Amino acid sequence: MSALQEQFVTEARELIRQANDDLIALERDGISRERVDRTFRAFHTLKGSAGVVGLPAMSIVMHAAEDLLAAVRRGELGASVDTIDQALACLDLVARWVDEFEHGGSLAAQADEDGRTMVERLRSFLPRQTESHARRPQSAGTEAQLPEWASALIAAERDTLASRLASHPSAAIAISYEPIAGCFFNGDDPLQSMRQLPDLLAFRIEPREAFSSLADLDPYACNLRLQAISAGGLDEVRRIFRLVPDQVRIAAIPAQALSAGVSAISDGKGTLIVKVIEAQVELLRIPNRKDDLAGCVGAAARSATNALRYGDYSRLTERVEQAKALALSQHDAAPLLVALEQALLAINGAQTLEAAEGVDRANLSPDEAIQRPAQRLLRVSEAKIEALVNLAGELVIAKNALAHSAKRVEEELAERGIIDSIRRDHQAIDRLVLELHGMILQLRLVPTGQVLQSFPRLVRDISRQLGKKVELVTRGEGTEADKTIVDRLFEPLVHLVRNAVDHGIESPGERLAGGKPETATVSIEASRIGDRFLIRVADDGRGIDPGVIRRKASEKRVMPPEELATLSDEQVVELIFAPGFSTTSEVSDISGRGIGMDVVRSTIEQIGGRVSLQSRTGIGTSVQIDLPATIAMSRIMVVETGGQLFGISMDAVSETVRVTPDRISQIKNNNGFLFRDRVVPIVALAELMNLPPRPEDSAVAKLLVVMEAAGKIAALEIDAIHDRLDVVLKPMQGLLAGARGYAGTTLLGTGQVLLVLDIKELLP
């Protein structure tokens, strides 16, 4: 796939997602011009890029969808559920095509047929063509019917128009073009569009909002309004702006409106002024007048300003006077010459910039006024970041190897100075490597918003299917976490949200009867607390009935009845995470897709997280997921048993002790000892790993590592303790991928592979 095609796939997906969001927002909040425009632009860009990569079926479908949105924009079609459904279905089809294109570089043979069907469906929603034509601006009759901005433009450009109209026929077209901030990135050059306008009568350009200081200026965010009056044909003007219909306003100005607006200055007057100034320019151009420069400049300026005053060109008069002062102080006629030439152009061209300032600002709709500046991001392929993360990991290992060498030097060399300097250098490298590794992990942080994007659509579709009214609230989309974690979060979240809408939320009737608002709320909230990343999915539905769970649990024999009876209501509710447990009697189409809450829990635990649940009958349910925000360095302890080395996460180690055999007693079938008033069972690591046990020696104290994990405590019996290391754990891969009991592997400084134990799995 070429770079262009890859870019198409990435951008198309982004646009589809954005259009999805906007369509749902339109349905929910009603039509806002900004939203409709943005949706239109997304469809429009999709159409254009489909053309670039050669997908005609997609272009045609997007074109039909554009027509639909244009009708919505013109107010001929409401953003009804059906309309939105059609637009969403169209996006689904296109999303499927983009996937196909990514895999095969082309579309399946079926695509043309699918496309045609979709086009017909979309067309069937369009209002009659005749209606849409009736609203076009050709019908605008007199100035009174002109849009306000067009009248303001004519007023501002009156002088220019007056001098031009003599040689031009009556009617004209007013254009107001407000390119979106990101237009340059779409390859638009607004000036270039203006250059193409036939028979310009007036042209002005101004900032939409005051420019920020140069230090803060974003050169690639367009902040301009370009307005023009053209004597060309309406069709020609439309053709020029056909790609940016949402950013341009076009109005036909009838002849009488134009002449009424510009009657202030007669043609004769304008021509006279031009002639006078032209004469001054010629005069000033005569060389070798150094001796009498002051007189010459003074005379020319005087004649010119008189002429300009006669024509009420006060601004130009002022400028010529300034130029005269400048020319006199510099003993050079050039500034005046430039000012006069510009004055000539101005009389033939346009009026002062400030004339209409403040007029158009009032016409800005609030939506336009809050145009967000384009966000500038750097796109880096995931593979590159991954390579960087791996390299940083290797560097950590190399650093550990250095520690190993340093230790050997220390043992074998008595030279104090060298040992100290190596130790110092090692400490510096140690610190830098850890910092570097931390920064690189930061690169992998992505906002949670990425994973939450598809949920509005999901909730909409499910709730429609079930006939429920649900509003989705998302908060903390900007919260960042490691990409792996955010990506892995998607499936569990989908399941939790489906469950909430399907099982948690009551039908509208039930809710009203229960005194609740008809529309239920499901919220997904992301936040960061220290290095933990928390996600909460909550609903205000019926909650989970502990009685029902208790009954189901005993029916399904999830645990012995006597044990079940001892559980509190809170503990019973948590049973829905137990393997094979499902609270609905029939597997519904929505949430029963073969994964249950137990899969949610295990998926989250695989990425180092925890799931907990609170529920109150009749009030609602809330599930909290607690995850590490980054895949951090793990600090491990290297231990030896049966001649082999293993790693143990330091998180789990609470203490290391030597215990003489007389303190160890037999409890049931296990050895145990009393440690800080608690009986701690002893597990021999050699036995767990099927390694030859050390011969029993009652005289030697046993070396024990006391560990706590998942609420359990145990002491691991080992032969020796080696180093403590900071390592990057690599997940078990290849043949070992399915092996239980291991958290991962890492390389030791000696080059040896170290297996790191998953203590939680090993503890009895």
Added chain:
Amino acid sequence: MTVRRSDDGTLLLEGVCPIEDAEVLLQLLQTGPAVALDWTKCRQMHTAVLQVILASGMIPQGLCGDALVRQWLAPKLPLRADG
């Protein structure tokens, strides 16, 4: 280069100035003393370049080589005060 700083510190726009020149010009304006801007040799400029000029408040020297800018926009700029 279609945009550069000449030996005497004047910023020169020459030929067809593409969108990329907007950033270069902005950097030149941000980093050095803005002595003068000469656009007489600029045959055509991208909107983004014009926007930087407008935002800078600088009044370029002489008649702009870009016909559209020369005819319609330059006359609306205030006069250069520094010669």
